[in-house]
Amino acid sequence: MQRSTGEYKIKPIKKKVRDLLGYPYPTRIPKDVFVEQWVGISTDEFHRAKDADVRYMRNRHPLIDLNWSRDNCIRYLTSLGLADTPKSSCLGCPFHGNAQWRHIRDTSPDEWQDVMEFDAAIRKGNARANASGNRLLGQAFLHRSRVPLSEAPIDHVTAAEWAARQQQLGGHAPVVEELENGVVDGCSPWACRGAEPVQDDFGLAS
Numbered sequence: 704m705q706r707s708t709g710e711y712k713i714k715p716i717k718k719k720v721r722d723l724l725g726y727p728y729p730t731r732i733p734k735d736v737f738v739e740q741w742v743g744i745s746t747d748e749f750h751r752a753k754d755a756d757v758r759y760m761r762n763r764h765p766l767i768d769l770n771w772s773r774d775n776c777i778r779y780l781t782s783l784g785l786a787d788t789p790k791s792s793c794l795g796c797p798f799h800g801n802a803q804w805r806h807i808r809d810t811s812p813d814e815w816q817d818v819m820e821f822d823a824a825i826r827k828g829n830a831r832a833n834a835s836g837n838r839l840l841g842q843a844f845l846h847r848s849r850v851p852l853s854e855a856p857i858d859h860v861t862a863a864e865w866a867a868r869q870q871q872l873g874g875h876a877p878v879v880e881e882l883e884n885g886v887v888d889g890c891s892p893w894a895c896r897g898a899e900p901v902q903d904d905f906g907l908a909s
């Protein structure tokens with residue numbers, strides 16, 4: 704699938720940062736003007752700690768500075784009575800498990816509508832990529848069942864999904880947990896899992 708990390712994530716962040724700094728595109732930003740962005744990558748995922756690719760944004764990774772793993776974070780949140788804190792993620796992440804989709808559907812109708820529209824809009828790939836000749840072969844879906852999100856079986860894991868994922872993972876990984884709660888690995892817009900090769904039952908048919 705044509706990946707669109709830059710188009711959907713990095714670009715809007717850069718635009719917002721430029722606006723906040725008072726230098727909207729294409730105004731030149733002086734050398735000494737920059738924002739510091741704190742990105743919550745823990746030590747388990749240190750390889751995902753990446754620098755921004757422009758001078759006016761500097762990425763900091765405070766959890767790595769603290770030498771905190773995911774377990775450290777969970778312990779800390781639990782000590783504050785915040786054990787239920789969900790992972791932060793992009794709204795339309797194709798790595799969501801069913802629980803995350805249900806949470807959006809059941810708690811935020813506007814966001815659910817938004818994400819259903821986004822899912823429909825990506826069916827033929829990214830419009831800009833298509834226009835430049837990189838057409839998507841096949842269709843893209845956000846949900847691994849490869850049906851429109853509005854019809855996807857997010858209230859239960861289907862036998863077909865379970866069997867496909869278990870086969871890919873050799874039966875060793877916690878398949879049901881992942882299908883229900885999504886991928887555990889951390890990420891950030893600078894280290895999006897979608898920029899890596901993925902197995903095509905993530906709803907990213909190519």
Ligand code: SF4
Pocket residue numbers: 791792793795796797798889890891892894895896897
């Ligand atoms: S993998 Fe992470 S950065 Fe990429 S779309 Fe999902 S939540 Fe966003």
